[in-house]
Amino acid sequence: MANLKRRHFIQYTAGAAGALVVGWSFLPPRQRLIPGDPLPVAPGQVALNGWVKVSRDNTVTIQMCQAEMGQGIHTGLAMLLADELDAAWDQVTLEQSTLDKIYNNQAEIVDALPFQPDENGSAKRLARWMTAKLIREVPGAIGTGGSSSVNDLWLPMREAGASARAALIAAAADLWKLPAHECRAESGRVLHPSGKSASFGDLAQRAAELAIPKNVPLKDASAFQLIGKPVRRLDNAAKIKGAGIYGIDALPAGLLYASVTMCPTVGGKVARFDATAAQSLSGVRKVFAFEPYAAGLITVGAGTGGVAVIADSPYHAMRALKNVTVEWDHGAASNLSSEQILAGLAQTLDSKSGYVHYEHGDVDTALKSATKTISAEYRVPYLAHATMEPMNCTVQFKDGAATVWAATQTPAFTRDAVAKVLGIHASKVTIIVPSLGGGFGRRTFMDYIGQAAAIAREADGAPVQLMWTREQDMTHDYYRPAFVSRHTAGFDAQGKLTAWKTTSAGSNMGMPDILDGSIKGAFDTGYEFPHARIAHQSVEALVPIGIWRSVSHSHNAFFTESFIDESAFSVGQDPVQFRAALLAGNPRLLRVLQRAAELSNWSEPLAPAPDGAKQARGLALHRCFGSVVAQVAEVSVDLDRKIRVHRVFCVLDCGFPLNPNLIRQQMEGGIIFGLSAALKGEITLEKGQVQQTNFHNYAPLRMNECPLIVTDILPSTEHPQGIGETGVPSIAPAVANAVFTLTGQRLRSLPLKLAV
Amino acid sequence: MTKVKINGQIVEVSAEPDTPLLWVLRSELKLIGTKYGCGMALCGSCTVHLDGAAARSCITPLSAIGEREVTTIEGLHGKEADALREAWTDIDVVQCGYCQPGQLMSASALLQKTMDPTDADVDAAMSGNICRCGTYPRIRAAIHAAARAMGPRLNPPLPLK
Numbered sequence: 049m050a051n052l053k054r055r056h057f058i059q060y061t062a063g064a065a066g067a068l069v070v071g072w073s074f075l076p077p078r079q080r081l082i083p084g085d086p087l088p089v090a091p092g093q094v095a096l097n098g099w100v101k102v103s104r105d106n107t108v109t110i111q112m113c114q115a116e117m118g119q120g121i122h123t124g125l126a127m128l129l130a131d132e133l134d135a136a137w138d139q140v141t142l143e144q145s146t147l148d149k150i151y152n153n154q155a156e157i158v159d160a161l162p163f164q165p166d167e168n169g170s171a172k173r174l175a176r177w178m179t180a181k182l183i184r185e186v187p188g189a190i191g192t193g194g195s196s197s198v199n200d201l202w203l204p205m206r207e208a209g210a211s212a213r214a215a216l217i218a219a220a221a222d223l224w225k226l227p228a229h230e231c232r233a234e235s236g237r238v239l240h241p242s243g244k245s246a247s248f249g250d251l252a253q254r255a256a257e258l259a260i261p262k263n264v265p266l267k268d269a270s271a272f273q274l275i276g277k278p279v280r281r282l283d284n285a286a287k288i289k290g291a292g293i294y295g296i297d298a299l300p301a302g303l304l305y306a307s308v309t310m311c312p313t314v315g316g317k318v319a320r321f322d323a324t325a326a327q328s329l330s331g332v333r334k335v336f337a338f339e340p341y342a343a344g345l346i347t348v349g350a351g352t353g354g355v356a357v358i359a360d361s362p363y364h365a366m367r368a369l370k371n372v373t374v375e376w377d378h379g380a381a382s383n384l385s386s387e388q389i390l391a392g393l394a395q396t397l398d399s400k401s402g403y404v405h406y407e408h409g410d411v412d413t414a415l416k417s418a419t420k421t422i423s424a425e426y427r428v429p430y431l432a433h434a435t436m437e438p439m440n441c442t443v444q445f446k447d448g449a450a451t452v453w454a455a456t457q458t459p460a461f462t463r464d465a466v467a468k469v470l471g472i473h474a475s476k477v478t479i480i481v482p483s484l485g486g487g488f489g490r491r492t493f494m495d496y497i498g499q500a501a502a503i504a505r506e507a508d509g510a511p512v513q514l515m516w517t518r519e520q521d522m523t524h525d526y527y528r529p530a531f532v533s534r535h536t537a538g539f540d541a542q543g544k545l546t547a548w549k550t551t552s553a554g555s556n557m558g559m560p561d562i563l564d565g566s567i568k569g570a571f572d573t574g575y576e577f578p579h580a581r582i583a584h585q586s587v588e589a590l591v592p593i594g595i596w597r598s599v600s601h602s603h604n605a606f607f608t609e610s611f612i613d614e615s616a617f618s619v620g621q622d623p624v625q626f627r628a629a630l631l632a633g634n635p636r637l638l639r640v641l642q643r644a645a646e647l648s649n650w651s652e653p654l655a656p657a658p659d660g661a662k663q664a665r666g667l668a669l670h671r672c673f674g675s676v677v678a679q680v681a682e683v684s685v686d687l688d689r690k691i692r693v694h695r696v697f698c699v700l701d702c703g704f705p706l707n708p709n710l711i712r713q714q715m716e717g718g719i720i721f722g723l724s725a726a727l728k729g730e731i732t733l734e735k736g737q738v739q740q741t742n743f744h745n746y747a748p749l750r751m752n753e754c755p756l757i758v759t760d761i762l763p764s765t766e767h768p769q770g771i772g773e774t775g776v777p778s779i780a781p782a783v784a785n786a787v788f789t790l791t792g793q794r795l796r797s798l799p800l801k802l803a804v
Numbered sequence: 805m806t807k808v809k810i811n812g813q814i815v816e817v818s819a820e821p822d823t824p825l826l827w828v829l830r831s832e833l834k835l836i837g838t839k840y841g842c843g844m845a846l847c848g849s850c851t852v853h854l855d856g857a858a859a860r861s862c863i864t865p866l867s868a869i870g871e872r873e874v875t876t877i878e879g880l881h882g883k884e885a886d887a888l889r890e891a892w893t894d895i896d897v898v899q900c901g902y903c904q905p906g907q908l909m910s911a912s913a914l915l916q917k918t919m920d921p922t923d924a925d926v927d928a929a930m931s932g933n934i935c936r937c938g939t940y941p942r943i944r945a946a947i948h949a950a951a952r953a954m955g956p957r958l959n960p961p962l963p964l965k
């Protein structure tokens with residue numbers, strides 16, 4: 049599928065920029081093996097490159113530049129390096145990396161470029177090459193997002209392991225006066241057929257003194273010891289003892305605690321406040337108002353101001369806040385209502401045809417000549433992240449320097465945000481990133497980080513931990529935007545789909561149309577439509593919005609996969625057969641679809657649910673973050689008309705599966721996250737105030753509502769692709785499609801609710 | 805000063821009597837394994853045992869503890885706890901892990917009462933513990949595996965591929 053409009057634009061801009069930097073642009077991309085500044089080392093420890101240190105006691109310390117927020121990335125990345133190093137798995141420990149440019153996440157940005165996945169033209173290749181080179185040079189482009197970590201680090205971390213292994217072998221050869229090619233590494237030792245053997249720890253110092261080996265060949269897949277195996281998580285042991293350290297577990301000496309109350313209206317601030325009563329309570333140190341802090345450079349929706357209490361304990365701070373009276377300046381959003389926003393989006397679609405992101409053939413003529421057409425309108429609401437660990441950040445500002453403990457997906461932005469608020473140079477800020485109690489995109493934003501820095505400024509050099517209550521976290525999120533989408537399909541006399549026209553409206557996160565990410569998952573489906581037009585009309589509101597696990601795929605998969613299903617039923621065809629016919633030119637998607645049908649016994653009758661209720665299946669297929677997923681949900685309805693999901697079959701092609709155990713975990717977690725949104729998730733605003741405050745009215749799925757999940761990972765030798773978000777998008781349409789088969793009701797808005 | 809028995813030891817705490825146990829544990833005693841998630845008994849992140857029964861420490865004021873012994877994740881031990889931790893490791897339950905201290909406290913209280921829990925027992929005991937990462941299928945499988953490891957059982961575990 050070509051996207052001509054977009055392609056021309058990018059070719060033009062890439063060409064113009066390229067002409068300016070032509071010399072630079074033909075240099076090879078910056079190497080990622082050796083950092084600008086040597087790694088800091090402990091006594092008895094040496095660094096063999098920017099990714100691994102070896103200690104005399106034989107500990108191998110691997111540098112982690114990505115945030116562990118549950119997705120298992122620390123285990124996955126350690127496997128890459130340890131395997132190529134031939135380290136013993138139990139000698140491996142992990143450590144947070146510095147913010148050097150070698151750790152910049154190239155894949156996250158390059159894969160966000162708006163190209164069709166199947167396209168492979170020179171414009172796309174040039175744009176990707178240029179962007180990759182650019183990202184290499186940008187200080188602080190470190191981040192965990194876009195399901196990109198393994199994709200980005202698959203080669204750099206293996207190369208680092210292989211280089212370190214070659215260095216250790218060279219050291220052994222040097223020590224033994226034997227040819228290096230006769231030596232080999234195994235389980236943390238270098239061995240020679242003569243029986244000579246030395247541990248990595250014994251060889252490390254000598255290895256570090258030799259030149260760093262470059263371009264060392266990587267292992268053939270047949271030689272992998274860890275890569276591709278269902279290795280168990282490294283972080284499990286601490287976390288089941290209660291010894292996992294998260295943001296809220298920072299415990300610097302003399303720690304004080306802060307709690308805040310923000311204006312209930314998004315984007316509002318404090319007009320006046322009276323803290324007399326609060327100030328006299330025990331444990332209270334200071335009560336003050338703070339300004340709104342921005343969440344980032346290009347975010348939609350302003351930060352919100354409020355009042356902070358610094359106290360001796362979190363409870364003292366929270367209790368005191370209840371005794372502060374605040375008069376709010378509700379600001380520009382005081383009349384905002386999510387119901388009106390959604391109605392406005394629908395109205396917009398009455399008059400606007402949107403920015404065209406994909407056009408093929410002549411869809412309007414094809415629709416006119418179609419034997420049959422169907423049309424439908426779909427909607428999704430705002431959604432909160434509701435990470436289990438609420439937003440928090442601990443800052444100590446003392447003697448012109450800051451130390452920050454922040455469970456963040458973007459450590460360099462965090463450093464810069466703190467430096468800006470405190471008016472100090474970024475080099476004066478030290479960032480410590482503990483485990484994240486969930487991220488889902490929320491922890492890429494800086495609003496609470498700026499607040500924490502401003503609060504620390506008031507603490508006379510003492511460290512202060514700012515922790516939001518669940519209520520603050522829920523009502524001051526950066527929400528997945530609401531969307532409305534209209535769809536029309538045309539068919540010929542044989543029931544073949546000939547035309548596909550969709551236009552959605554909603555926030556594109558303040559990006560120019562050309563870089564609009566909110567269309568991903570709609571304009572890049574794998575289906576081949578004879579005539580198609582896929583457009584999006586950007587409409588911004590004052591609601592703070594942000595990236596939410598799987599971003600635009602979270603709603604576009606629901607729209608596309610529901611309407612494909614409607615299309616199939618409207619011409620009396622089986623939904624699997626119907627999709628297969630549109631995927632004749634896309635064997636990768638077809639393979640996943642067919643396996644899902646087989647795994648779920650698609651064509652066999654389905655037994656009733658345990659309580660005797662009738663069950664039906666629904667299927668959805670979606671490509672995102674380089675991976676392809678199909679899910680089949682088995683659904684019934686209880687006596688209260690409540691939708692229940694009993695089993696989900698999930699088939700995945702994610703390229704080479706680095707760790708099948710972690711991949712299954714992420715499919716299970718993604719499905720449950722997506723199902724929470726599909727069945728229950730909805731954030732509404734009235735008078736600019738978010739109505740949901742805690743887990744009673746924004747309720748994630750619970751144990752008794754959780755389906756059984758069976759995941760099948762298809763074998764592949766291709767470059768590894770995204771996992772962390774990939775499980776989310778398909779479940780809502782799979783369930784909605786099953787509900788249609790079961791009840792005849794086509795539910796076109798989320799969360800799914802049956803008419804009673 | 806209030807005397808409380810926590811993890812086998814009598815400790816004196818200075819927090820005021822209305823202070824929820826959660827904050828006594830976390831900020832005064834530095835027992836930070838117990839987590840805050842909602843403050844309203846909605847999520848189970850703060851679950852501890854009071855005389856072996858699961859309780860939400862976020863809504864339990866210090867004054868309400870009395871003679872009862874508090875057990876936190878740091879002090880959780882014994883046959884059930886060992887079996888659960890082993891199953892949690894074998895099955896690799898944990899994702900972000902933030903909810904897991906609470907999950908393990910609820911699961912061990914369940915196994916202490918019910919040697920051989922059915923799926924309905926698991927639902928009843930565990931549905932107060934939210935896991936935003938979605939580890940429920942593995943928690944269920946791990947509870948069954950732990951129960952099985954501790955002795956003969958009646959209900960077959962759910963298959964987990």
Ligand code: FES
Pocket residue numbers: 839840841842843844845846847848849850851860861862863
């Ligand atoms: S923090 Fe106590 S139940 Fe949520």
Ligand code: FES
Pocket residue numbers: 118436485486898899900901902903904934935936937938939
């Ligand atoms: S493991 Fe992350 S919330 Fe349960």
